[in-house]
Amino acid sequence: MLEILYFARLREHLGLAREQLVLSATLHTIADLVEHLAARGGKWTLLRDDVRLRCARNQNLAALDTPIEAGDEIAFFPPVTGG
């Protein structure tokens, strides 16, 4: 199982703050996960199409080629604007 979190403008766009997903055998990296989620179509394609989106694996900034494992917390979010 994966815990997936969405923040800020992306959370509002998707209308979802978090979800759980069964980690299937075809999902090896964050890029695989992005493709899997974008395949839902509609508003979900933004995950693949917006190149500015960032992601984190277990609360560390991650890249598209970062491997994922069952039990991971994966987060997607826009560029940060704190401070």
Place this chain on the structure above:
Amino acid sequence: MANSNSLTHASSAPSVSSPALSIRVQSADFDLAAEFSALRAQLSRPAQTGALVNFVGLVRDMNEGEPVSQLSLEHYPGMSEKALQAIAAEASARWPIQAVRVVHRVGDLAPSEQIVFVGVSAAHRQEAFAACAFIVDQLKTRAPFWKRESTPKGSRWLDARETDLARTEAW
């Protein structure tokens, strides 16, 4: 998610090479005098401190030509504290500083309210100024906080600024 919105690591050894880092994310306002005193109290050998630099970020009432009535800050609980801790640790690895204290607020803030406090102590002012500026610049592009502002035309998420990214990379 783990409910850890406060990470404090005070070095046990009385050495300037292992600085005390205190990181907090909270919705409540902070008292500048109290943070300043707490930063001094973090010092294991206060008589070796020659400089204390404090930065406070405030909410402005105008942005991109629009009056701003409220700023709302969202964050990623857990990761925001972790990212601030990592930035503070990086600063202490780059400069011989003695203590770092960071407080970042979240939630709804009005113009003129305090958003962020960064305090750094060191033997000399150059390191304290540099490390403080480094921490502020880095947290703007690396710590997971997002601002949404309310204007007469409605509310809008702020976009990341190229100038902020450039400052982060310049270090």
